[in-house]
Amino acid sequence: MKIRLKIRQKIFLLVLTASAILYVVAISYILSISRRTMLDDALQIAQLTAKNYAKEIEKDFERDLTLTRTLSQAFSIYQTMPTPLWQDLFLKMYYPVLEGNKHVYSIWDSWEYYGFVPNYKKDYGRLSMTLWREGTQILSVQEERSIDGDPDKYGAFKRNNHDDLWEPYFDEGLTGKSERVLMTTIASPIQVNGKYMGLVGLDVGLEALQETISRIEPVPGSFALLVSAKSIVVAHHNADFINVPLKDIYPEDFENENLGQIVAEGIDHCYYRYDELGKPYYMCFVPVKPSSSLAVWSLGLSIPLDVVTSRADDSRNISLIIGISALFFLMIILFFIANGLTRPIVKITNSLTKLGQGEISDDLQLNLQSGDEMELMANALNKSIQGLNKKSSFAMDIESGRLESDLELLSESDVLGKSLVDMRNSLKKAKDDEEQRAIEDRKRTWANEGFAHFANILRNNSKDLQQLSDEVLKNLVKYVEGNQGAIFLINEEDKNNVYLELISAYAWDRKKHLEMRVLLGEGLVGACALEKETIILTEIPEEYISISSGLGEANPNCILLVPLKQDDKVVGVFEVASFKVFEQYEIEFIEKVAESIAATVITVKINEKTRYLLEQSQQQAEEMQAQEEEMRQNMEELMATQEEMARKEKEMGWTMDALGSFAMHLEYDFKGIILYANQRTLDVTGYIKEELIGKHHSSLLDNESASSSEAYRKFWEDMENRLAYQGLVKWIDHQNNIITTKVLRYPVFDENGNPLKVVELAVVMDDLIKEQ
Known part of the structure; x- marks a missing residue:
């Protein structure tokens, strides 16, 4: 007697399949957790x-800081020794230190004058001794x-009065050194x-x-960099980034993170970043801080x-291979168990498979008499095949x-x-x-290639503003x-x-727009x-602009003006005219x-201004030297005149000794406030030092030479223009007596071209006449 099972009973076998599914889910979960861990x-x-x-780099800094701290503490007894002795002794101590530390480029010290020069009142001025390798x-x-x-x-180090690690710099200012070293x-x-x-x-x-940084590569493709407290790259596997601000190398990371x-405060910080190709990296910043350093x-x-x-x-992958192998073994077992139960399903499956492969024919119809749901499924499949024949032509057309x-x-x-x-409609939409x-995609590719191209142009033409404008515009x-096109700069x-000044033009009417x-x-x-x-x-007036060639000219169809701005600061305008109308993605690219x-442009202007200030400073130094x-020549002439007048009555030595108490010496700032007066000035004017210091220079002059006169205003213009002055000036002493003097005035400026003071030397004409 043939035993026939209902389909419901056969489905019970699916429990085994469910077990396999649970096995896969469990393996997947374990793999996920393991990988995350x-x-x-x-x-x-x-x-x-x-x-x-x-820590390794920190130890190197700590070693050097310990050396400087030891020397500085040992030198604190210098005031108990004669100055020549400790200067010679400490200089000799530096030689073995420099010889024994090959990584040290130079060793130097600085001694404030107020610490060893008697009666030195200023809080600045110092003596420095330096040893270096050549x-x-x-x-x-x-x-x-x-x-x-x-x-x-x-000055900052002096105020902090604390061990410190300085920001990187180029040492090129020391007399005698021939190298420029970071x-x-x-x-x-x-x-x-x-x-201090x-x-x-x-x-x-x-x-x-x-x-050291170049050797740090714990895994292939990794790299390290060392950054100072002010985010200046000190060392990098790419040498071009050395002494470059971190924000210029990784601008997005610098802002977003x-x-x-983080660097200034010495905070541990790790984050994920992506390079320009979208490759992910894990970036960690950890502090490097010697124990007693502020930086x-x-x-x-x-x-x-x-x-x-x-x-x-x-x-x-290994776990997957093991899991798949185990699952395959389970499937084999299930196959042998279910094979005898699924023969009717196999027949239906074969027909469905052929049907799924696109085969539609009467051969796919089944004659199945199992007496259960399989027979009903076979009958339904036969009806479906007949219906599919009517739709095959439409499907073939779509195919x-x-x-x-x-x-x-x-x-x-x-x-x-x-x-x-x-499906037909979806394919059309797809x-x-x-x-x-x-x-x-073509638009994005076009824009990305353009960004790279112009980044290279900007980088290669960052020294000359005109060349930069011409290359960028073209x-x-x-x-x-x-x-x-044209570029206008503010x-x-x-x-x-x-x-706004036209700085560069392309295919433009140069005669019309040159200036x-x-x-x-x-x-x-x-x-x-x-x-x-x-x-x-996009609607251009007829006479606004024309594009011309050797064969003729015509009005453009589109004019685009884009401000050259950074952080809401506008430095110029870019204008372009074209026969075509620019699309939105082109405008965004521009x-x-x-x-x-x-x-x-901002960077180039800053560099040009820096060069200009340097040239101006050098020029001022030359002018100061000339003054x-x-x-000196005027003083020599004055001394020669005095010697000539006194030669007949007095010996040369007596005259030279008397000259120190003969001339009045006065110094005042560019507002006219008196800063210094020698004893001869006090004796002649009748003032005491406390009364004269802080008074206005014009208070010593009579009405004819006072601040309200045109000559006085002309005198200050000459001072501001770095012109020396000499001539006869009438002074007023403390008792309002008029004193006729011959004066020599000259202005003094600092290294940045800022006015500091006016130095005035004066001789009383009555004294000259008496001497004569």
């Missing part, structure tokens, strides 16, 4: 690696510094009872740090995630790409027919969407397929007359700069390039 362990190892390397030799020099005030960096200074203050008396510093070249504050540097370590996760991926074909539905319940129609995506007009040389100037708000160019917004015109142009020479 391994990844977390790998990232913690990366953080620990960064900290270990930071090839195989060790050279030394002794110099006076800060005579007119402490420089910023030294270095940092590790310094410790010399203190006497807590008061000087410092001992080691100048450590950063080449060794660059070699607040790296400036905190940071070590950054960048590790590619694909390398970090490779071990986890390998473990996952052949004839998407315009139509299908007449059998009824409102013809789901398959409706699905075919919907085709249209694909064409649109291709267009968008390439930008060509890249956007424009026909004419000229702020005269703060009361700010205007073109546009005020802010004037015309489209001025309006664009004032409003800081892009202007686009706007982004304009931001980069603005940033580069000093002129003063």
Whole structure:
């Protein structure tokens, strides 16, 4: 007797299949948790690696800081020794220190004059002794510094009066040195009872740090960088980034992760970042801080995630192989168990498989008499095959790409027919969407290539503003397929007359626009700069502009004006005219390039201003030297005249001794406030020093020479123009008596060209006459 099972009973066998599914889910969950754990362990190892390397660098700094601290503490007894003795002794002590520390570029100290020069009242002015390497030799020099005030960096250290690690700098200012070396200074203050008396510093070249950083590669593709407290890159695997601000190398990371504050405060910080190709990295910043230093540097370590996760991926793959093998073994067991139960299903499945493969024929119909649900399924399948024959032609049309074909539905319940129609409609929409995506991809590719191209142009032409403008304009007009273009830059040389100046033009009427100037708000160019917004015109007046060639000329169809701005600061306007109307993505591209142009223009202008100030400072120094020479000659002439007048009555030696008490010496600032007067001036005018210091210079002059006179105003103009003055001037003493004097006045300026004071030498004419 043949036993027939109902389909419900056969479905019971699916429990085995459910078991297999649960097995797969469990394996997948375990693999996921395991991979996450391994990844977390790998990232913690990366953080620990960064900290270990930071500790190594920190030990190097600590070693040098301990050396400077030891020397500075030992030198604090210098006041108990004669000055020549301790200067010679300490200088000799530096030689073995420099010889025994090959990584030290130079060792130097600084001794405040108020600490060892009797009666020295100023809080600045110092003596510096320096030893440095020059090839195989060790050279030394002794110099006076800060005579007119402490420089910023030294002054800051002096105020802090604490061990410190200085920001990196190029050492090129020391007399006798021939190299320009990027270095940092590790310094410790010399203190006497807590008061700052000087410092001992080691100048450590950063080449060794660059070699150390270059060797840090815990995994392939990783790299490290060392950053100073002010976010200046000290060492990097790419040498081009050395001494470059961190925000210029990783601008998005610097802003999004607040790296400036993190580095300055010495905070441990890790985050994920992506390079320009979208490759993920795990970046960690850890502090590098010698124990007693105020400054905190940071070590950054960048590790590619694909390398970090490779071990986890390998473990996952092995687990997958084992799991798949076990699942396959389970499937074999289930196959043999279910084989005898699923023969009717196999027949239906074979027909469905052929049907799924596109085969539609009467051979697929089944003659199944199982007496259960399988027989009902076979009958339903036979009816479906008959219905599919009617739709095969429509499906073949769709397969052949004839998407315009139509299908007449059998009824409102013809789901398959409706699905075919919907599929046809979806394919048509997908085709249209694909064409649109291709267009968008071409736009993105065009923009990205343009950004890279103009970044290279801006980088290679950042030294000359005119060359930069010409190259950018020429390439930008060509890249956007424009026909004419111009760049206007804001000229702020005269703060009361700010205007836009045509700096570069492409395919323009050069005769018409060679000296073109546009005020802010004037015309489209001025309006664009004032409003800081892009202007686009597609309806161009007939006589506004024309594009000409050898065969003729015509009006453009589009004019685009884009402000060159960075952080809401406008530095110029870019204008382009074209026969075609610019699309929105082209306008957005030009706007982004304009931001980069603005940033580069600002940088170039700053560099040009720096060069100008340097040249001006050098010129002022030459003028000061010439004035000093002129003063020396005048003094020599005055002395010669006095010697000639006194030669008949007195000996040369007596005259030279008397000259020191013969001339009046007066110093006052550029507001006329008296700063210094010698004893001869006090004796002649009848004032005491406290009365005269702080008075206005004009209070010593009679009405004819006072501040209300034209000659007095002319005198101050000469001083501001760096012109010396000599002549006869009438003074008024404390008792309002008129004293006729012969004076020599000359102005004094600092190294930055700022006026400091006026020095005046005066001789009473009555004294000259009496001497004669």
